Amino acid sequence: MPSVLIVCTSAAEFGPEKSPTGVWIEELASPYYAFLDAGFNVTVASLAGGEIPVDAASRSEGFYTDAAKKFDADETATGVLKTSKNLADVAGDEFDAVYLPGGHGCCTDFVAHDGLKACVEKMYASGKVVSACCHGPVGLAQCCKPDGTPLVKDLKVCAFKDTEEAAVGHTEKVAWLLEAKMKELGCKYESADDWNSAAVCDGQLITGQNPQSSEAVAKLIVEALKK
Numbered sequence: 001m002p003s004v005l006i007v008c009t010s011a012a013e014f015g016p017e018k019s020p021t022g023v024w025i026e027e028l029a030s031p032y033y034a035f036l037d038a039g040f041n042v043t044v045a046s047l048a049g050g051e052i053p054v055d056a057a058s059r060s061e062g063f064y065t066d067a068a069k070k071f072d073a074d075e076t077a078t079g080v081l082k083t084s085k086n087l088a089d090v091a092g093d094e095f096d097a098v099y100l101p102g103g104h105g106c107c108t109d110f111v112a113h114d115g116l117k118a119c120v121e122k123m124y125a126s127g128k129v130v131s132a133c134c135h136g137p138v139g140l141a142q143c144c145k146p147d148g149t150p151l152v153k154d155l156k157v158c159a160f161k162d163t164e165e166a167a168v169g170h171t172e173k174v175a176w177l178l179e180a181k182m183k184e185l186g187c188k189y190e191s192a193d194d195w196n197s198a199a200v201c202d203g204q205l206i207t208g209q210n211p212q213s214s215e216a217v218a219k220l221i222v223e224a225l226k227k
Contacts, residue, residue, distance in 0.1 A: 010048035015173030022053030027101035034218035049086025102134030127213030
């Protein structure tokens with residue numbers, strides 16, 4: 001039975017104004033249930049362990065999806081959210097895939113984190129699936145392939161678009177614009193129109209553009225692990 005490690009942000013603030021944030025609940029909820037429905041073992045971790053902050057905007061009208069509502073009403077799921085494992089205490093070699101959901105919290109603690117970098121690089125080097133959605137790919141920017149080149153170099157990647165960042169008014173709050181950073185690192189960036197689903201699988205790497213892409217990302221991960 002495949003095992004998936006979900007690694008969430010632990011940051012409740014981001015940017016110079018310390019704007020409130022956290023994980024984007026849809027990007028955690030839909031894949032969480034997709035993995036369980038596929039019969040996978042699922043472990044939820046975060047960079048600091050303990051309760052994972054949730055971006056309140058992800059529970060606002062228009063963004064609060066059925067999967068997110070189901071998650072919030074699920075005692076087991078909310079229990080996992082409140083008692084996530086510390087990534088430092090998790091052995092990546094126990095898992096077949098790692099998935100990084102987004103939320104602007106990633107722009108705080110995913111930017112440069114030795115433990116996350118080590119986990120992703122080791123799993124990629126071991127032939128495991130590495131995946132991320134929306135702002136989750138922030139955590140991939142620091143990672144390298146075994147040959148020392150950027151992990152995303154020459155691979156197809158979807159991530160939060162610069163125009164989407166501008167639309168939510170956070171261009172000046174993030175460490176760097178994700179689309180621009182991915183292109184700078186040499187990836188083959190792919191996208192759909194703003195706020196439309198786009199997900200891509202290139203070898204072991206699976207990525208999605210935005211919250212609307214979380215189901216598509218999860219589907220690609222399930223397909224990859226069932227091969």
